[in-house]
Amino acid sequence: MIEAWSAEDVRAAEVPLLESGVPLMEMAAFMLATTSTPALLPTGSGDELDALPGVRVALLVGSGANGGDALQAGVVLLGREADVVAACVSENVHEEALAAYVEAGGRVVDLSAGPSSPDWSSTLADILASDLVLDGLVGIGATGPLRGVAEDLVRSLTGADELARTLESTSTSTGPGPARKGTAIATLGGRPATGKTERPRPVIVAVDTPSGIGVDDGTVEGPVLTADVTLTFGATKPGLLLPPAAHHAGDLHFIDLGLSQSIAEQGAEPALRRLDLKDVADLWPVPGPWDDKYSRGVVGVVAGTPAYPGAAVLATTAAVRTGAGMVRYLGPDAVASSVLAARPEVVPGTGRVQAWAIGPGLPTEGAGDDAGQLALARAALQEAVTPGEHGAVPVVVDAGGLDVVSLLVQDGGPLPAHVVLTPHAGELARLLRSLGERVHRADVEAAPLAHARRAHELTGATVLLKGGVTVVVGPGVPYSQADGSAWMATAGSGDVLTGILGTLLAAFSEEAVEDPELPARLAAAAALVHGVAGVPPTRAVRSPRWTWPARSRR
Numbered sequence: 001m002i003e004a005w006s007a008e009d010v011r012a013a014e015v016p017l018l019e020s021g022v023p024l025m026e027m028a029a030f031m032l033a034t035t036s037t038p039a040l041l042p043t044g045s046g047d048e049l050d051a052l053p054g055v056r057v058a059l060l061v062g063s064g065a066n067g068g069d070a071l072q073a074g075v076v077l078l079g080r081e082a083d084v085v086a087a088c089v090s091e092n093v094h095e096e097a098l099a100a101y102v103e104a105g106g107r108v109v110d111l112s113a114g115p116s117s118p119d120w121s122s123t124l125a126d127i128l129a130s131d132l133v134l135d136g137l138v139g140i141g142a143t144g145p146l147r148g149v150a151e152d153l154v155r156s157l158t159g160a161d162e163l164a165r166t167l168e169s170t171s172t173s174t175g176p177g178p179a180r181k182g183t184a185i186a187t188l189g190g191r192p193a194t195g196k197t198e199r200p201r202p203v204i205v206a207v208d209t210p211s212g213i214g215v216d217d218g219t220v221e222g223p224v225l226t227a228d229v230t231l232t233f234g235a236t237k238p239g240l241l242l243p244p245a246a247h248h249a250g251d252l253h254f255i256d257l258g259l260s261q262s263i264a265e266q267g268a269e270p271a272l273r274r275l276d277l278k279d280v281a282d283l284w285p286v287p288g289p290w291d292d293k294y295s296r297g298v299v300g301v302v303a304g305t306p307a308y309p310g311a312a313v314l315a316t317t318a319a320v321r322t323g324a325g326m327v328r329y330l331g332p333d334a335v336a337s338s339v340l341a342a343r344p345e346v347v348p349g350t351g352r353v354q355a356w357a358i359g360p361g362l363p364t365e366g367a368g369d370d371a372g373q374l375a376l377a378r379a380a381l382q383e384a385v386t387p388g389e390h391g392a393v394p395v396v397v398d399a400g401g402l403d404v405v406s407l408l409v410q411d412g413g414p415l416p417a418h419v420v421l422t423p424h425a426g427e428l429a430r431l432l433r434s435l436g437e438r439v440h441r442a443d444v445e446a447a448p449l450a451h452a453r454r455a456h457e458l459t460g461a462t463v464l465l466k467g468g469v470t471v472v473v474g475p476g477v478p479y480s481q482a483d484g485s486a487w488m489a490t491a492g493s494g495d496v497l498t499g500i501l502g503t504l505l506a507a508f509s510e511e512a513v514e515d516p517e518l519p520a521r522l523a524a525a526a527a528l529v530h531g532v533a534g535v536p537p538t539r540a541v542r543s544p545r546w547t548w549p550a551r552s553r554r
C-alpha cells in the first residue's frame with residue numbers, strides 16, 4: 001500500500017532528523033543524481049555511478065530547498081563529468097547548495113529578470129537540448145500555482161509557439177552532447193504532434209513534486225512541466241496520486257530518507273491511501289472447503305431495461321466472474337433472457353441477497369420507467385437503510401440508480417457508509433446539483449477529491465468517483481487508485497465495476513455494515529481489480545520496480 005502524507009506532516013517529520021544533524025538534502029540530492037541517470041547511458045552500462053561525459057543536464061532552480069536539492073544533485077553529476085547548467089529563477093537560491101555547486105565548477109544562469117534576462121532564449125534552448133532536466137522550481141513549499149519567473153519559464157518550455165521562436169533565434173547545438181536528429185519542435189509538455197518527426201526531448205525528472213501542482217489536493221491551476229518520473233522524498237504526497245496533478249507526475253519513485261519512521265511516530269493518519277496487488281490479494285475472499293454458495297455471498301443485480309439490456313449482461317457477468325456464490329437478476333423478462341443467454345448460472349427473480357448492485361442501464365428519474373426498475377432500486381436501497389430480518393444489506397449504486405439516492409437523501413436524510421455510490425464526474429456533478437450545490441462536470445474534474453468528499457458529506461454514503469484515476473471517499477482515509485488504462489474509457493466499462501464491487505460487498509456483507517470504513521476499502525479493491533482486468537494483456541502485470549519510460553533515449 002502507498003500512503004501519502006500532507007506537506008505539513010512531512011515537514012514536521014523532518015524536524016527531529018534535521019535537529020539530529022541528518023543531511024537530508026545531500027541524501028535526497030545523491031539519490032536524485034544516481035537514480036536519474038542509468039537510462040542516459042548506453043544500453044547495458046547503466047551503473048548508477050558511471051561517468052557521464054557528454055551528457056547534458058539542465059537544473060531548473062527555484063528559491064527554496066527544492067532548488068537546493070537540484071543544485072546538490074548537480075554537484076554529484078558534475079563529479080561524474082556531466083555537463084550541467086543551472087537555470088535560476090530567483091536571485092536568492094539555496095545559499096549552501098549554490099556555493100557547493102559553484103565550487104564544483106557548475107555553470108549558473110541568472111534568469112531572475114524573466115524573459116527580459118539577456119540569457120533567456122539561449123538558456124531555453126540549452127534546456128531543450130539537454131538529456132536530462134531536473135525540475136527543482138518548487139516542491140512542498142509551493143503556495144498556489146506557479147507565479148513570477150518560474151511560471152514564465154514553464155510556460156515558455158511548454159508552449160510550442162514560443163519555443164519555435166526561441167529555436168529559430170538561437171543555435172540549438174550548445175555543448176558537447178550527442179547529435180540530435182529530427183526536425184520538428186519538441187516541447188516539454190502536452191501531447192506530441194502526430195505525423196511529425198519529433199526532436200528527441202530531455203527526460204524530465206520532477207524533484208519531489210512536479211513544480212506547481214497542488215501538493216496536498218492534486219489540483220492544477222497553472223502551468224506544470226509534465227514529468228517522466230517524479231522522485232519524491234520522505235513520503236509520497238497526496239497530489240502525486242490525485243487527479244489532475246497525478247497525470248503530470250509520470251512514474252513515481254519514492255525515496256524514504258528515514259522519514260517513514262519519523263512520520264509513524266507522529267501518530268497522524270495519512271492523507272490518502274492507494275492499495276496495491278498484495279493488499280487486494282490479502283483482502284480477497286478465497287473459498288475454502290467449508291464454503292457454500294450462500295456463505296460466499298449472493299449478489300442481487302437491478303440493472304438494464306429493454307432499451308439498455310447490455311448493462312445488465314455486463315454487470316451480472318462481472319459479478320459472476322469476480323466469484324459471487326450466486327447472482328440474482330431482477331428486471332424485465334426481455335432483459336433477463338439476454339442475461340441468461342450470456343450467463344446461464346444467473347438466477348432470475350427475488351430471494352435473499354447479501355448485497356445489491358443497482359443502477360447500470362436504468363433510466364434516470366423522470367425519463368420514463370416502463371419496467372418499474374427504479375422501484376426495485378428504491379426497495380433495494382431501503383434494505384441498506386432499514387435493517388430487515390437478516391440485518392442491513394450493503395448496496396453499490398451506479399448510473400440511473402444515483403437519482404434514486406438523491407431522492408432518498410432529500411426525503412430521509414443521510415445514508416449509511418455501506419451504500420457505495422459509483423458516479424463518473426458528470427454523474428457526480430448531477431448528484432451534487434440535485435442536493436443543492438452549484439457544480440458542473442468541469443468543477444468535479446478540476447478537484448475530484450474535494451467533490452467526492454462533498455458528496456460523502458451530503459449523502460453519508462461512500463463515494464467512488466470514476467475516472468482515469470479513481471478516488472474513493474468514505475468515513476476514513478480516502479483512496480486513490482490508478483490501475484487501469486485509458487482503454488477502459490469505453491461504454492459499459494462502469495457496469496463491470498458495479499458487478500465486481502457487488503460481489504465484494506456480498507462476500508463481506510456483515511463486516512461492511514459493521515465497519516463503516518470497510519466499504520471504501522472494498523471499493524478501492526474493486527477499482528484495482530477492474531483496472532488490472534482492463535489493462536491490455538502485455539501490461540497486465542506491472543513491475544513494481546521503477547522503469548524508465550520507453551521514450552528515454554539510448
Ligand SMILES: NC(=O)C1=CN([C@@H]2O[C@H](COP(=O)(O)OP(=O)(O)OC[C@H]3O[C@@H](n4cnc5c(N)ncnc54)[C@H](O)[C@@H]3O)[C@@H](O)[C@H]2O)[C@@H](O)CC1
Pocket residue numbers: 010011014024025028062063064065066067068069137138139140141142143144145146147148150151207208209233234235257259
Ligand atoms: N521532505 C524531505 O524529506 C526533504 C525535503 N527537501 C526538499 O525541500 C523542499 C521544500 O523546500 P522549501 O520548504 O524551501 O520549499 P520549496 O523549495 O518547495 O518552495 C519554497 C520557495 O518557493 C517559493 N514559492 C512558493 N510558492 C511558489 C509559487 N507558487 N511559484 C513560485 N515560487 C513559489 C517561495 O517563495 C519559497 O522561496 C521539498 O520539496 C524537497 O525538495 C530535501 O531537501 C530534503 C528532504
Ligand SMILES: Nc1ncnc2c1ncn2[C@@H]1O[C@H](COP(=O)(O)OP(=O)(O)O)[C@@H](O)[C@H]1O
Pocket residue numbers: 399424466467468469470484485486487488489490491492493494495496497530
Ligand atoms: N482514461 C482512463 N483511464 C483509466 N480508466 C478510465 C479512464 N476513463 C475511464 N476509465 C474507467 O472506465 C470506467 C468507465 O465507467 P463509466 O464512465 O461509468 O462508463 P459506462 O457508464 O459507459 O459504463 C470507470 O471505471 C473509469 O474509472
Ligand SMILES: [K+]
Pocket residue numbers: 066135136137138139206207208209210211
Ligand atoms: K519540483
